[in-house]
């Protein structure tokens with residue numbers, strides 16, 4: 019009897035997870051990896067499609083801290099409520115070796131600037147663009 023109940027609960031969980039993962043008519047989220055290193059953002063041009071859900075997987079490969087600042091982009095994108103706390107005034111801070119996932123829907127088409135705001139880092143090359151098409 020308890021085995022049947024366990025299976026029933028298991029199926030229920032699978033169904034509810036599927037419902038959370040994808041709203042009918044919405045494309046599944048695409049995972050896009052962005053690497054931060056000293057002193058690069060790669061890819062330097064991040065290409066996204068308007069209205070498409072993404073998981074931005076931001077990885078700081080350096081030993082020291084970096085940030086990912088894209089104020090206009092984050093202001094225009096639709097951030098998942100759970101991830102809003104990771105973005106402060108359009109800025110995501112990552113300690114050395116840290117990785118973060120940010121779930122969002124890409125905003126209107128356009129070119130959005132990205133840079134690291136740590137002292138001198140953008141001058142040394144930590145800048146790029148997000149091109150939403």
Ligand SMILES: [Cu+2]
Nearest residue numbers: 084134136139
């Ligand atoms: Cu930096």
